[in-house]
Structures are given as structure tokens and as C-alpha cells.
Amino acid sequence: MSISEVDIEQRAIGRAPRFHPAWTIVAVAALALVAAGSFATIAGLITEPLVETKGWSRAGIGAAVAVNMVLYGAVGPFAAAMMDRYGIRRVTSYALITLIASSVLTALFTPSVFWFVLWFGFAIGVGTGSITTVFAATVANRWFYRKIGLATGLLTAASVFGQFAMLPLLSVLLGRADWRAPVLVCGVLATVALLAVLLFLREGPAAVGTVRYGADPGSETVGTDRPINPFARTITAMRSALRDTRFWVLASMFALCGATTNGLMWSHFTPAAHDHGMAATTASGLLAIIGVANILGTVSAGWLTDRIEPRLLLAVFFLGRGVSLALLPVLFTSGRSPDLVVFAVAFGILDVATVPPTLTLCRHYFGADSALTFGWISVFHQLGAGAMALTGGLIRDINGSYTPLWITAALACLTAAALGTTGSRIR
Known part of the structure; x- marks a missing residue:
């Protein structure tokens, strides 16, 4: 019997391959997440060059970043519905094509802030x-x-890697060329991811004649079930959540979370470091440290969430983040001092650590609709991020310093910590 015949026979009886294709799918999806993540933090890197070369205000640039961040969260639940209806491969491909085209348009066709808002923001x-x-x-x-x-x-680590670990490379390109270079390199990375998606990404195990990794071949059907109307279910979950006070508590906390992480560090850390005489490469290196620490913080927070009351963890995480942000104006120097490295590690550990306890509370409060509800809570996260991105630019333009922004962010964290202690215990 030939090798191809053996393979066909094994698929026919549902025998899982020695190397499960799920890991190939993870690798391809991770590359797409890295590519998308590289666009997420680039705004802070190119803000000062845009101010200097284009003469745009930081508030105008902040408006584009605000639009970007709000859409980053708002599109998520609907993108998931589109993937259920039209397929992961198709939706991901169109998203990457959009990123490729937008990077070219942003770099080459931005005569005014309006066009920057359109290409980069929207x-x-x-x-x-x-x-x-x-x-x-x-x-x-x-x-x-x-x-x-x-x-x-x-996959979460891949997204974090794209958001922060790419920054040192992009900052080197910025130093050797201009602000367009890192934007175009992000487009090149999206092109590589697009090719991988088109060649290797598949909708599900049935597409390659197998079952999910770890599943008993006899326990799953080969077909793929898709919701009749995923959009309707997404909207229904949102309407149900809006009537629940617990949703508003979590949404408010996550809005403050987004304001004191994405909206703050992605958009304003590098410009603030520039104000203190720090080179962009140094600032990007500190953000990369935050990204690496994010992975440690997320894994540790997941482990702790299984053992400690999630509300208490949220309060502790927000309190620690607030203290670190309040100290940042004192720690800023022109170089990578040991104190700033400690700040980067501490802030990174606390940055994404709020996600596991929030997900646990969602599962407890909302049951079968917890994933969709968390998607809508994430929308508030990005609303808070967008508001802070815009507010930070206004504060810098009016005050001439970012110091009031760090204090405002610290107070926001204290508010979130107080909200974290509300609600009923789940243990």
C-alpha cells in the first residue's frame, strides 16, 4: 500500500496525525497577531517626527490615535461574528490587506491631519x-x-510581542530614515503574514481530515457548525449585559484599565521620554521590557486567579499600577537608568494582569455568553484608551509637560482599584 493510501485510510478512520496541524495554525495565527500588533504601538514612536516635520499638533495626532484605539476594541465582537459566518481565513486576509494598503497610504498620502485620521485612525x-x-x-x-x-x-504572547518587542527595530529604522520607514515596515510584515494565511491557515480540523487537538476521533463530527445569525447573538448578548449592573462595574474598570495602559503607554511614553532628552531607541527598549514582562504578568495572574478572589487581585493590580505611574515623573531621565528599568518590569507585570481575573468574573456572572460579554467589555477598554490618547495630547499642548497626565492616570487606577472591591464574592 502506498504512503498516500495509508494517509487516506488514516483520515478515513479519524486517526490523528503524529504532528497535529493545530500547531501549524497557531504559528500562522501568531504571525498575523505579531503583524497587527506592530501597528498598535507605533503611534508613540512617530508622534514627535510628525510634529516636527508636518507641523501638526499633538492633539490632532491624538485624535487619530483615539479613533484607532476605539475601533481596535469595537470591531472585535463583529469580526468574531464575521469569522463564524464567512470564515477565519477570509476575514483575516481582508484585515491584513487593509493594513498593507493603509500603511502605504499613511506613509505616502497624508497631506494633512485629516488624512492621517482617515488612514491611520480609521x-x-x-x-x-x-x-x-x-x-x-x-x-x-x-x-x-x-x-x-x-x-x-x-497567541496572546504573539500579540504582545508585536506590540512592544518590535519597537526597538522600528526605532532604529526611524533614526536612519524618517517616520515613514517604520510604518512601511509594518506593512511589509503584514504582507508576509498575509502570504502565510493564504497558504496555510485553514478553517478547522475538518478541512484537513482530522479532529481538534486532544479530542477523541470518535467524539466529534467532521462538519463545522456555524451560527445561523452570529450578529444577532452578539447584539443580544450586549443588550442583556447592558441591563446588568455587574457589567457596568467591569466595563468601567476596563475603561480605566485601557486609559492607563494602551492609551497612555502606546501613545505618550515615547514623546514624554523625548521631552526628558531620551533617545527614541532607549524609550523603545523600555517599552520592549514592558512587553516581555507582560507575558510573565499574564501567566502569573492566571495562576493566581485560580487560587485568590479575582476582585481582590484586580484591586491589588490597579493599586500597584497607580503607584508606579505616580512615581514615573520622578524617575524620568535622559537615559535608561536602573530605576526606569525597574518601572518597566513592574508596570509590564501589572499591565495585562487584569485580563485573567476579569475573564473569570465574566464567566461567573454571564455564563454561556461570557466570551461575547468580555468582547463588549473590551470595547470600553479601548474607549478609555482612545480618550486618554486624545487627552494626553491636549494636556501636553496646553501644559507643555506630560506630568499632569501621569498623575491623572494614577488617580484613575485608584478609582479602578476601588471598583474592584465591589460586587459579590465568587469563592
């Missing part, structure tokens, strides 16, 4: 919003029965 916001943690969860659920946590963790 178009890139839609593209990156389609490839977020919702995409990661969809891939993991579609391909894994066991080790789904590991798969989700790897």
Missing part, C-alpha cells in the same frame, strides 16, 4: 481590530480540545 483601526484576542480565542476554540489554555497563551 483604516488601520479596523484592520488591527479584526486581529485581536477575539481572533486568538476563535482559533484556539476551533482547533483545540486539550491545551486550549496553552494555545491561547501563545
